[in-house]
Amino acid sequence: xxxxxxxxxxxxxxxxxxxxxxxxxxxxxxxxxxxxxxxxxxxxxxxxxxxxxxxxxxxxxxxxxxxxxxxxxxxxxxxxxxxxxxxxxxxxxxxxxxxxxxxxxxxxxxxxxxxxxxxxxxxxxxxxxxxxxxxxxxxxxxxxxxxxxxxxxxxxxxxxxxxxxxxxx
Amino acid sequence: xxxxxxxxxxxxxxxxxxxxxxxxxxxxxxxxxxxxxxxxxxxxxxxxxxxxxxxxxxxxxxxxxxxxxxxxxxxxxxxxxxxxxxxxxxxxxxxxxxxxxxxxxxxxxxxxxxxxxxxxxxxxxxxxxxxxxxxxxxxxxxxxxxxxxxxxxxxxxxxxxxxxxxxxx
Amino acid sequence: xxxxxxxxxxxxxxxxxxxxxxxxxxxxxxxxxxxxxxxxxxxxxxxxxxxxxxxxxxxxxxxxxxxxxxxxxxxxxxxxxxxxxx
Amino acid sequence: xxxxxxxxxxxxxxxxxxxxxxxxxxxxxxxxxxxxxxxxxxxxxxxxxxxxxxxxxxxxxxxxxxxxxxxxxxxxxxxxxxxxxx
Numbered sequence: 001x002x003x004x005x006x007x008x009x010x011x012x013x014x015x016x017x018x019x020x021x022x023x024x025x026x027x028x029x030x031x032x033x034x035x036x037x038x039x040x041x042x043x044x045x046x047x048x049x050x051x052x053x054x055x056x057x058x059x060x061x062x063x064x065x066x067x068x069x070x071x072x073x074x075x076x077x078x079x080x081x082x083x084x085x086x087x088x089x090x091x092x093x094x095x096x097x098x099x100x101x102x103x104x105x106x107x108x109x110x111x112x113x114x115x116x117x118x119x120x121x122x123x124x125x126x127x128x129x130x131x132x133x134x135x136x137x138x139x140x141x142x143x144x145x146x147x148x149x150x151x152x153x154x155x156x157x158x159x160x161x162x163x164x165x166x167x168x169x
Numbered sequence: 170x171x172x173x174x175x176x177x178x179x180x181x182x183x184x185x186x187x188x189x190x191x192x193x194x195x196x197x198x199x200x201x202x203x204x205x206x207x208x209x210x211x212x213x214x215x216x217x218x219x220x221x222x223x224x225x226x227x228x229x230x231x232x233x234x235x236x237x238x239x240x241x242x243x244x245x246x247x248x249x250x251x252x253x254x255x256x257x258x259x260x261x262x263x264x265x266x267x268x269x270x271x272x273x274x275x276x277x278x279x280x281x282x283x284x285x286x287x288x289x290x291x292x293x294x295x296x297x298x299x300x301x302x303x304x305x306x307x308x309x310x311x312x313x314x315x316x317x318x319x320x321x322x323x324x325x326x327x328x329x330x331x332x333x334x335x336x337x338x
Numbered sequence: 339x340x341x342x343x344x345x346x347x348x349x350x351x352x353x354x355x356x357x358x359x360x361x362x363x364x365x366x367x368x369x370x371x372x373x374x375x376x377x378x379x380x381x382x383x384x385x386x387x388x389x390x391x392x393x394x395x396x397x398x399x400x401x402x403x404x405x406x407x408x409x410x411x412x413x414x415x416x417x418x419x420x421x422x423x424x
Numbered sequence: 425x426x427x428x429x430x431x432x433x434x435x436x437x438x439x440x441x442x443x444x445x446x447x448x449x450x451x452x453x454x455x456x457x458x459x460x461x462x463x464x465x466x467x468x469x470x471x472x473x474x475x476x477x478x479x480x481x482x483x484x485x486x487x488x489x490x491x492x493x494x495x496x497x498x499x500x501x502x503x504x505x506x507x508x509x510x
Binding site: 038054055060097098121128130142143146 | 432478479480481483484486487488505506
Binding site: 207223224225226228229232255266267287290291292293294295296297298299309310311312313314315316317318319 | 346420
């Protein structure tokens with residue numbers, strides 16, 4: 001479907017481009033555009049971060065982005081354009097890690113589609129994040145298991161923690 | 170506060186600029202940026218729209234944008250940068266009417282601040298919209314009363330309607 | 339006192355200048371001004387519905403002025419029909 | 425059959441080539457492959473926790489392959505540790 005754009009962008013070649021996302025979702029039918037942009041920030045869990053390396057399993061990631069798009073479309077139940085792009089490679093502080101844009105006739109659906117998409121990208125797509133710290137150390141983030149035996153228990157725990165003290169990852 | 174940017178932009182001079190919004194909220198502390206962009210769309214309530222004229226009471230609108238920003242900051246309860254700009258004058262299809270950007274350390278607060286801001290701008294700021302139709306006719310939108318006698322009843326009715334069939338304005 | 343009421347949105351159609359000027363009692367409240375504006379509009383711009391004035395708020399450049407408030411001494415006030423931003 | 429298991433994220437540290445090759449029974453399930461990988465990693469990359477393999481999923485380029493599925497005939501599979509995109 002041409003209403004859903006998905007990309008894995010090797011940032012050795014080009015950065016993510018929020019303007020291109022806006023361009024893609026633009027349509028005279030649509031009055032509301034909600035976007036989410038994830039950037040590399042300087043601190044995580046109290047440690048000073050100097051950069052992040054993103055590793056992706058590209059073909060599966062693209063399929064899953066597309067699947068997420070179809071799910072967002074079903075959830076919105078009306079016209080939607082959705083842009084999902086994730087960076088791959090070595091990012092510095094301030095670099096864009098992920099860009100999502102959702103456009104719909106009205107704003108409520110745009111927000112819902114955008115939120116659904118970023119949550120699904122974070123929890124379901126084959127993407128891994130290695131943080132590099134100022135002291136030279138580095139660590140792969142603890143994330144969400146895609147393995148069915150672990151997945152349900154972890155998602156339930158995340159829901160719980162979201163309700164009590166916000167959403168950590 | 171320099172963490173909150175507010176503007177009324179006469180689009181006879183310059184269009185709204187989403188890239189400037191992104192720039193303003195950028196900060197090495199922040200990993201999440203949520204934005205909302207409202208654009209003029211071609212249809213409303215089944216009529217073909219050719220353009221919209223926005224009328225604003227600028228000084229009060231700017232004060233109310235600022236107040237909305239303070240409220241978003243209180244709601245987030247942590248560091249936040251927020252950009253609120255609204256267009257004034259005669260807009261064509263596809264022109265940007267409003268640009269909101271909210272950045273925070275994590276994405277949940279960014280989404281909440283952005284949503285709070287756009288809802289408040291729509292319901293509380295002194296902004297009026299005149300739609301121009303393809304048949305030469307035009308009409309000022311029915312909106313939210315700022316008059317205390319009417320306000321509570323109307324907001325309650327809007328909440329009700331939001332729960333049953335989405336949010337119309 | 340003379341009050342200049344700046345018009346916005348649909349109320350702009352009440353006067354091509356974008357404002358109306360009216361005489362109201364000194365130190366009167368916004369409620370009194372609202373009644374005066376109703377009468378003025380009924381006489382000078384009958385196409386504007388009375389309900390629109392009822393649902394409109396009054397404001398200075400700084401804040402909404404509810405019915406119990408006094409009209410500012412400088413005699414400048416804005417009348418704000420229901421809003422529909424974004 | 426020979427299976428080439430492509431490594432991602434923290435599991436890349438199990439082998440500098442970015443994959444490991446193992447012999448597994450023909451037509452075996454993902455569960456069997458998982459056990460074989462556990463053994464391989466225990467022997468060749470002891471710094472990687474067994475729990476990480478337990479929490480990892482296996483996948484083709486098209487989909488996640490849960491424990492009851494068969495290892496693809498072409499002998500290519502990816503092992504995906506817990507994800508943390510965005």
